Amino acid sequence: MLLNQFLILGAVLFCIGVYGVLARKNAVMVLMSIELMLNAVNINMVAFGFQHEVVSGQVFALFIIAVAAAEVGVGLAIVLLLYRNQTSIDVEDFDLMKG
Amino acid sequence: MVAQNIAFGIISGIVVFSALRMVTTRNIVHSALFLVAVLAGLSGQYVLLAAEFVATTQVLVYIGAVMVLFLFGIMLTKAPIGKSMEMTGTQWPIAAGVALMLGAVILYSLIDQFGSDRLTEGGKIYRTADVGDEVFSTYIIPFEAISVLLLAALIGAIVLARKD
Numbered sequence: 001m002l003l004n005q006f007l008i009l010g011a012v013l014f015c016i017g018v019y020g021v022l023a024r025k026n027a028v029m030v031l032m033s034i035e036l037m038l039n040a041v042n043i044n045m046v047a048f049g050f051q052h053e054v055v056s057g058q059v060f061a062l063f064i065i066a067v068a069a070a071e072v073g074v075g076l077a078i079v080l081l082l083y084r085n086q087t088s089i090d091v092e093d094f095d096l097m098k099g
Numbered sequence: 100m101v102a103q104n105i106a107f108g109i110i111s112g113i114v115v116f117s118a119l120r121m122v123t124t125r126n127i128v129h130s131a132l133f134l135v136a137v138l139a140g141l142s143g144q145y146v147l148l149a150a151e152f153v154a155t156t157q158v159l160v161y162i163g164a165v166m167v168l169f170l171f172g173i174m175l176t177k178a179p180i181g182k183s184m185e186m187t188g189t190q191w192p193i194a195a196g197v198a199l200m201l202g203a204v205i206l207y208s209l210i211d212q213f214g215s216d217r218l219t220e221g222g223k224i225y226r227t228a229d230v231g232d233e234v235f236s237t238y239i240i241p242f243e244a245i246s247v248l249l250l251a252a253l254i255g256a257i258v259l260a261r262k263d
Contacts, residue, residue, distance in 0.1 A: 025185060035165065083176045
């Protein structure tokens with residue numbers, strides 16, 4: 001197996017995640033796309049760890065999973081709060097700071 | 100190695116297809132379920148890379164916990180269940196252009212840098228016990244920090260979402 005197989009898979013997933021973050025209107029969808037990007041990074045971590053025969057790659061991947069879990073908890077709470085205040089989770093409706 | 104390459108090909112095909120459908124489908128619940136397919140496929144890729152504990156954690160934390168949280172988020176925000184034309188904003192061509200250009204840059208640099216580097220065969224395989232040893236020796240301080248972070252996120256989420 002080539003190292004690049006995994007790195008290119010990660011890059012493709014990351015770009016799909018970027019598209020999702022930029023193009024989607026629903027705030028929950030934006031959070032889901034961010035999860036996709038974090039996963040794309042994780043696969044790079046594990047692949048490099050395997051390549052260099054160090055365990056740190058897996059440890060970093062685990063830390064990223066933990067941070068992603070914390071992020072999605074707080075993120076969804078914020079989305080819920082936005083929905084309660086504006087009765088909408090369309091990211092285009094949140095333009096209070098637009099000049 | 101041939102069997103692993105075939106497994107890699109099949110799983111990546113499923114993962115990339117599901118990811119594309121996830122960001123393009125008009126039904127938000129389908130989108131969440133496609134994300135489950137992506138996460139499960141990536142768990143398979145971790146097994147191919149001999150990272151058993153990461154694969155297990157991926158299934159437990161992402162598919163088990165995070166996806167349930169997302170489905171609750173979808174329900175509580177009363178997003179239109181079923182087809183909705185309004186899922187993608189009008190700026191999607193720009194977003195696609197940005198993503199394509201980013202992808203081109205990353206792919207170019209990856210191929211330029213790593214070309215045909217092969218994965219180490221017959222190298223040391225780190226099992227769950229080795230990962231545990233490393234976390235609780237070298238990375239003990241980051242581990243404690245992340246414990247506090249999770250606690251803070253838990254309390255923060257409750258404070259934010261609770262009705263006064």
